[in-house]
Amino acid sequence: MAKSIASEEELIEQYLAPLASGYPGAFGLKDDCAILRPPPGSDLVVTSDAVVTDVHFFADETPENIAWRALAVNISDLVAKGASPHAYLMVLSFPEAPSSDWMIRFTSSLKDAQEHFGLSLIGGDTDRRAGVPLSVTITAIGTVPEGKMVRRETAEVGDRVFVSGTLGDAALGLILRRNMDAKRFAALTSEDRQFLLDRYLLPQPRVELSALLLKFASAAMDVSDGLAKDLGRMCKASGVGATVQLENLPLSSVAARIAAQSSDVRLMALSGGDDYEILCSVPPAIAEDFAEAALDAGVDMADIGEMVVGSGLSIRDAAGADIVLPKTGYDHF
Amino acid sequence: MAKSIASEEELIEQYLAPLASGYPGAFGLKDDCAILRPPPGSDLVVTSDAVVTDVHFFADETPENIAWRALAVNISDLVAKGASPHAYLMVLSFPEAPSSDWMIRFTSSLKDAQEHFGLSLIGGDTDRRAGVPLSVTITAIGTVPEGKMVRRETAEVGDRVFVSGTLGDAALGLILRRNMDAKRFAALTSEDRQFLLDRYLLPQPRVELSALLLKFASAAMDVSDGLAKDLGRMCKASGVGATVQLENLPLSSVAARIAAQSSDVRLMALSGGDDYEILCSVPPAIAEDFAEAALDAGVDMADIGEMVVGSGLSIRDAAGADIVLPKTGYDHF
Numbered sequence: 001m002a003k004s005i006a007s008e009e010e011l012i013e014q015y016l017a018p019l020a021s022g023y024p025g026a027f028g029l030k031d032d033c034a035i036l037r038p039p040p041g042s043d044l045v046v047t048s049d050a051v052v053t054d055v056h057f058f059a060d061e062t063p064e065n066i067a068w069r070a071l072a073v074n075i076s077d078l079v080a081k082g083a084s085p086h087a088y089l090m091v092l093s094f095p096e097a098p099s100s101d102w103m104i105r106f107t108s109s110l111k112d113a114q115e116h117f118g119l120s121l122i123g124g125d126t127d128r129r130a131g132v133p134l135s136v137t138i139t140a141i142g143t144v145p146e147g148k149m150v151r152r153e154t155a156e157v158g159d160r161v162f163v164s165g166t167l168g169d170a171a172l173g174l175i176l177r178r179n180m181d182a183k184r185f186a187a188l189t190s191e192d193r194q195f196l197l198d199r200y201l202l203p204q205p206r207v208e209l210s211a212l213l214l215k216f217a218s219a220a221m222d223v224s225d226g227l228a229k230d231l232g233r234m235c236k237a238s239g240v241g242a243t244v245q246l247e248n249l250p251l252s253s254v255a256a257r258i259a260a261q262s263s264d265v266r267l268m269a270l271s272g273g274d275d276y277e278i279l280c281s282v283p284p285a286i287a288e289d290f291a292e293a294a295l296d297a298g299v300d301m302a303d304i305g306e307m308v309v310g311s312g313l314s315i316r317d318a319a320g321a322d323i324v325l326p327k328t329g330y331d332h333f
Numbered sequence: 334m335a336k337s338i339a340s341e342e343e344l345i346e347q348y349l350a351p352l353a354s355g356y357p358g359a360f361g362l363k364d365d366c367a368i369l370r371p372p373p374g375s376d377l378v379v380t381s382d383a384v385v386t387d388v389h390f391f392a393d394e395t396p397e398n399i400a401w402r403a404l405a406v407n408i409s410d411l412v413a414k415g416a417s418p419h420a421y422l423m424v425l426s427f428p429e430a431p432s433s434d435w436m437i438r439f440t441s442s443l444k445d446a447q448e449h450f451g452l453s454l455i456g457g458d459t460d461r462r463a464g465v466p467l468s469v470t471i472t473a474i475g476t477v478p479e480g481k482m483v484r485r486e487t488a489e490v491g492d493r494v495f496v497s498g499t500l501g502d503a504a505l506g507l508i509l510r511r512n513m514d515a516k517r518f519a520a521l522t523s524e525d526r527q528f529l530l531d532r533y534l535l536p537q538p539r540v541e542l543s544a545l546l547l548k549f550a551s552a553a554m555d556v557s558d559g560l561a562k563d564l565g566r567m568c569k570a571s572g573v574g575a576t577v578q579l580e581n582l583p584l585s586s587v588a589a590r591i592a593a594q595s596s597d598v599r600l601m602a603l604s605g606g607d608d609y610e611i612l613c614s615v616p617p618a619i620a621e622d623f624a625e626a627a628l629d630a631g632v633d634m635a636d637i638g639e640m641v642v643g644s645g646l647s648i649r650d651a652a653g654a655d656i657v658l659p660k661t662g663y664d665h666f
């Protein structure tokens with residue numbers, strides 16, 4: 001039986017304080033508050049998102065994957081705004097005292113994520129209550145040049161609509177995670193399967209894009225509840241409509257192979273959640289420059305459509321016919 | 334049957350967005366992130382605390398009391414650091430969709446608390462999952478003059494130890510809330526009972542003190558897990574010890590009346606949680622000025638003891654004998 005952690009003090013001093021060692025204003029987590037001092041000329045950008053057992057991850061998920069996901073989903077929000085990750089606070093809620101092994105694995109993955117994204121833990125809180133699901137609530141703080149945060153409601157008619165990477169892999173990964181024997185995956189290699197699982201379990205926020213969004217995007221947000229739903233939100237907030245070409249939605253080679261057998265994969269690319277890709281609008285005159293700069297930064301941007309006069313989303317198939325969606329993305333509420 | 338809220342969108346637009354109307358950087362909660370721009374010459378002070386059903390409040394608690402408590406416990410941390418409340422993010426986790434009546438009452442109380450403490454909602458997240466306890470996780474942000482945040486680990490040997498208001502009322506209020514018929518409260522009037530309940534249910538952070546802490550305190554923190562435990566933490570962090578005179582612990586007149594019958598009330602003042610008073614150390618040369626200035630601001634500060642060479646807490650009764658505590662405060666973990 002693994003050793004359990006005996007007190008909040010032990011949890012903080014032994015396991016969490018090392019994650020705060022790089023940030024002077026965190027005071028080694030010895031105080032109730034931390035200090036944030038943004039670099040001169042910067043705004044701070046803040047966001048807060050929780051991951052909860054059975055809502056955002058499986059009850060038997062590894063501590064490594066839970067930690068990565070909890071931080072990554074917040075970083076995804078920040079980079080979509082053009083922000084550079086700076087610091088975060090974390091509230092941990094446990095159903096029972098975690099074992100030291102669990103905490104070592106959890107914090108080791110958090111440390112990797114911190115180093116990858118470039119930020120430090122600066123504060124938070126921990127609680128324990130029998131019967132609660134494990135949850136990790138993170139408030140992440142980034143910096144942008146003053147007044148430059150990329151907004152959601154500033155897309156303009158005529159802008160090109162771009163999405164990064166590929167869509168629908170995470171939705172497929174979730175189906176696979178639920179049922180490793182599902183028929184549609186029968187022909188996949190173990191590498192293919194791992195690719196889909198990783199796309200679901202280990203979101204990779206597009207930190208490479210934040211500077212380019214500042215430079216090129218008229219509006220941006222991350223895609224976490226499905227492209228159709230999130231683009232619909234951007235349209236509503238911006239007071240515009242959008243037309244999207246279904247065949248332009250970017251699929252990974254693995255998803256494309258499954259799509260050849262199952263016609264619903266392109267709909268998953270539209271409606272499935274957990275992509276954590278970047279959706280942005282770019283004025284047409286600089287759209288090509290943007291796509292090239294992104295490619296130089298290592299990210300494929302797919303031009304999937306256009307912002308138009310009106311409201312709502314119209315999705316067209318290759319023949320130009322409108323597609324009616326059975327479901328528009330995931331609502332955690 | 335009251336109408337339930339149908340979607341996250343309705344929850345945000347109808348109920349939460351009005352709480353963000355006073356803060357331009359919140360963008361009416363229409364974006365995934367908010368912008369914080371501290372006034373020139375300021376540091377931002379951040380803290381994050383959750384309140385969870387059956388851990389921090391009763392399952393049948395009113396939405397008004399839950400809302401107030403969730404914000405107040407965070408404000409208490411800020412003001413203890415000398416910070417002025419500025420903005421907050423809130424993550425709401427529901428076991429089922431709340432009714433519109435519940436949300437109206439919850440947000441109306443939050444609005445009162447916002448106005449009382451002087452800050453706005455700027456962001457957050459909501460989730461729903463059957464079986465989870467209702468929880469409200471708040472990240473609160475305050476401002477202090479650059480480099481001036483009052484710390485916990487900077488108490489000095491010789492400093493006087495002060496505590497604001499009165500101690501132990503909330504611990505008594507909790508006992509009363511659990512059992513309104515408890516014998517020890519039999520002689521109380523209904524006003525007395527309400528006083529104790531309010532002290533537990535509706536913490537009143539000492540916002541009047543934050544400016545005075547900046548001016549006078551060598552170290553400060555709020556008392557939320559019991560004076561003995563929290564003063565012990567301040568001593569440990571500062572590398573000093575403290576002596577406290579039991580008879581100097583400030584009791585309300587109601588608590589003093591109960592104390593005349595039950596000898597454990599003074600121990601509750603030492604060890605009971607949920608006081609949300611301010612604990613601070615002040616250099617002896619300015620201790621009297623501090624107490625006077627606090628009184629002018631409407632807050633009684635009790636001089637309860639002294640910071641001394643050594644470590645740990647020694648608590649003395651009127652005869653000078655050391656008191657051994659049966660329990661040193663509440664550990665939520």
